[in-house]
Amino acid sequence: MTESTCGTNVNKSRHFDRGTFHPFEMAFCGYSGSGKTTLIKNIVSKLFDNKKIAYIKHDAHHFSMDHQGKDTEVVKAAGAQQIYINNADTEALISSNPKNKYFQSQYFQDCEWAFIEGYKNSKIPKILLVDKENKILDDFKNNQLSNVTAIVGQDESISNINELPYFQRDKIDEIISFIKKGFEEKVSQVPLNGLVLIGGNSSRMGQDKSQLDYHGKPQYEFVFDLLDKHCAETFISVAQENRSIAKPQLTDDFKNFGPMGGILTAMKYNPSAAWLVLACDMPFLTEKTIQFLIDHRDPYKAATAYKSLDNDFPEPLCSIFEPRSISFLYHFLSMGYQCPRKVLINSPINLLLQEESGALDNINTVDEYQQARQKLSQGIN
Template sequence: MDKQHQKHAKLTRPSLGEFNRNELAILGTNCAAIRHLVNQLIQGLSEKYAIAYVDADHKASQVNEEAALANGATLEFVDKITYRSLNYAQEFNAFQNRQLFNQQDLVLVNGNHFKAQSQIVVIDPAKPLDKKLDKLTDVKLVVFTEGITELPECFNSLPHLADVPILTFDNVAGIADFISKYMINRRPSLMGLVLAGGKSERMQTDKGSINYHGKSQRQHVYELLSKHCEQAYISYADESAVHQQEGLPFILDTFTGLGPYSGLLSAFQTNPNAAWITLACDLPYLSAETIAYLIDHRNPSKIATAFMDSENRFPEPLITIWELRAYPVLLQFLSQGYSCPRKVLINSDVELLQVPNVRDLQNVNHPEEREAAMQYLHKGQ
């Protein structure tokens, strides 16, 4: 039997829904009740999470005749001072939706009109679900309206609902608390990436192989990261750069010729469902305490968490936690001709920290700087 022809590369795909990684459709009651509940939930959760709501109008709206859309435009952007209005004429599919909602922590969806990968089911006799059971693919919570004490018989065909928690519709605080715990449980794991670099023209040798701490700087940084990550890797440009004798797990660049950007994109391509903390090999003063500080102050609601550089002018890109949502943003910058991680940080929504010890961010790029670093570090041993 001939081996089946593979038309497309086998890529690891991020775990996405119709709109976002974290989305909950609310269905089983009327649209006004759903919107009222959603607004209450947003009020209670918006200080902690960036939340979007997806709904549909029940009738076609007339576009103001002065609006650009009424005169043939396909997109109209209006700065309304306190918020921005972006109106499209074209329809969206899941691919466009995911790009549009990438910045959101959570998307709540009116399940009467749209589907989502997970659901909150409301049991309301006025809006029975017996003909919509196919929409209940991953129910996370059941909500009883007033007077309801048990699931309707039609739910007997969904045995997995027996383990789903139940709350009442008027218990908004309880529903909000459930969603908070749901979000905490979905916080992505953290992987580590040591940017091994390579032979530096200024240093005149491989920075990752320099011995500042009784071992190669590559292995030293790997060990620092491994204490805080689910798994750490060395980032190499290609097979010829690998130091096999060290026995450290590695990721080879699949994006080439982009410097550290190559390593970061290649890491996300390997695992797009984890956040990545990157550490460069030219920071010999970097301490375990500073790495712990960065991780303790991680903000998953941002594109990234980074320190301001030693001069407090720009974000330091090579000791940074890059969240899941950074992957499409990095690709977007690349598509516009930019491969500078710092430019991404400067022009994105990031969490910026002051480093506890400025010396930790001091780059070592020249032989004389290397000798000074060795003298300083050995003096402290």
């Protein structure tokens, strides 16, 4: 399915559904007194230890989050459009011009899930909370509400809800399991693609590192084969088409940006996929290292990466970049940064300890190449 947008044909099926506020969002809708806030509070308290949750509330009336006479209120009353205040633990932004739908999700990028109170007329997936007069059920039966996934009420059961799941409001664990299952179904639709970054001629090595032979084949082919058994599609990232490489290639659309350009090119090719990215200059990579990374992937974070053995920083060139990581990559690129490690350091990621010491060692000189070949021939990692 395509649509014309600003003169460009966009393949909508290739775009990850980023939601209204967050890719993993659920709205809780009901009339006043139905218990929306209490239910959300009880769910958040259960998830607090292992999930970062965003809470968004729609207020149909005027509200104020400031206090009369305070510095921020005085300056806002004088005409400031945005007021920002922070301390070591908390920050707040008060804006007279709320962001439009294309930007409001930026507020919640550090969170893994988002719970919304209200917005019953939106397309957000929603759980309905039954009020005493059953008004929300009347709205539902009259087809005034879309994307309803479940209903929560006080009674043990309820009739005429079109076979939708029904939960009593105190069954918090069951409601959480239902929400989690829905998010997992969305994750299951995200393909895992592979990308081998081969770079170019190395000044220290004096030749193309992707063509070096450690395992009876060119290194790019060895890494490609490691990835291909796990991925829906696998590509070699190249600065320009390379006819000597008999594998699918993605030619950089982002020129002269190094690994960042290759990663962004892949995400432009398929923004709905997660991308398992490997550099080609790590000859000690093993199936075990790749499998452990995949098994411990957290699809609700921006990425999953190994922690360097030398410091606490992530290793970006053996990582899984989730679809929503593209906004972090673009943001840092717009500020003039083209280091994927810097992006990961400052993004919500799942950081793993390396199970195999030396698996991510990269080889940059002729001496290192000879030593690596000797170690591999002796079965030493």
